[in-house]
Amino acid sequence: MKQYDIVIIGGGPAGLAAAVSAKKNGVDSILILERDKELGGILNQCIHNGFGLHTFKEELTGPEYAGRFIDQAAKLDIEYKLNTMVMDIRADKVLTAMNREDGLFEIQAKAIILAMGCRERSRGALNIPGYRPAGIFSAGTAQRLVNMEGCLPGREVVILGSGDIGLIMARRMTFEGAKVKVVAELMPYSGGLKRNIVQCLDDYGIPLKLSHTVVDIKGKERLEGITLAEVDSKGRPVPGTEEYYSCDTLLLSVGLIPENELSNGMGVEMNPVTSGPKVNESLETNIEGVFACGNVLHVHDLVDFVSEEAAAAGKNAAVYVKTGVGKRSGGHDIVLKAVDGVRYTVPVTINPEHMEDSITVRFRVGNVYRDCYVSAYFGEERVIHRKRQIVAPGEMEEIKLTKEQLMQYADLQEITVKIE
């Protein structure tokens, strides 16, 4: 059985940044396993610009952004296998993978970095009544068809869900000559970034209907139209508000699900809110030497934060391999509690002895809050109280904690993060 110090599952932005960072932190024996035919992950189909403003201070397209990391990985001679699907990972860090050249094979790793990204929620998860005609796609599938396969899925489009991929596809389909009639969103707020609503809908006069959903689908062979209705505060359609839109295409942008079947299989403890692993300050899961980063950990809006998080995971995996010491040994864990509007935090625990000089705690809120404060309480004491004009579920929030700050609270058991 082949052995590597660090095996990374997924060659998207998270896997690449983790590999580059691990190598720069002194580990040579690294292998990336990627099921696709090229590195770069989902960014290969995101040909619009706006990537890399934080990381490179430039506006890049998705493939350009991924290209920067692919180049770095090549310069550092990082080994990778394409068209290789990881089928199983055991808690003793033996991976089973498969490709056409090697067949089914096993690899023993000292450390593993989970970077499998996420997939889109499909129609099956939505319970929309009506037939199942052709013409209903997830927004990401349509993005791949248009940007990579050169096919236009349809000419008259309705989009359900206002996640970022749906918003970006509204603009993309318009550029390609299709008529996007409306974007409908079940919630009373958009699930996407404000900048995408302005640049992808407002700039092209595409209406966004909040608190609306699809209640009927017309068409047997090919989609002919859909019926939208307003929903009440419980998400139930309000009778009498139905509106019919003729269309040949319905795009669904109704959420992303982290790809954690492998993580579950190996016994990684999951956070039911994020559907990603629970990790500590080192992005290490409950299994020592197994780290997670990127969309497999929690769904990100901006790839820049994926790269930043993945670089930390790569560094921590390198430290683990070099010292052979599990970050979980020694010191004590402070538990982060998400309450009052805060849905979750990543990480879920912080061990001040093991953390870097500072740590960014990322989280999402469960509703839109205006004129509020993001607060963190160390036990009973309010230590962070930051004014915000608006916070919304579509935009990831963060607080920064320093080691110096935490070391002053020797017996601290719990930090509560909330919206006030």
Ligand SMILES: Cc1cc2nc3c(=O)[nH]c(=O)nc-3n(C[C@H](O)[C@H](O)[C@H](O)COP(=O)(O)OP(=O)(O)OC[C@H]3O[C@@H](n4cnc5c(N)ncnc54)[C@H](O)[C@@H]3O)c2cc1C
């Ligand atoms: C359809 C879509 C469109 C998006 N558009 C934008 C956008 O416009 N702007 C933006 O900032 N962000 C966008 N995002 C989010 C952005 O792409 C992510 O922030 C970023 O790509 C996440 O990086 P990642 O490496 O975690 O995941 P991914 O880029 O998804 O990479 C994960 C990789 O893991 C591989 N993999 C998964 N399972 C296995 C396995 N078992 N064996 C081997 N390989 C495996 C996959 O093939 C994939 O290459 C989009 C996401 C999606 C899903």
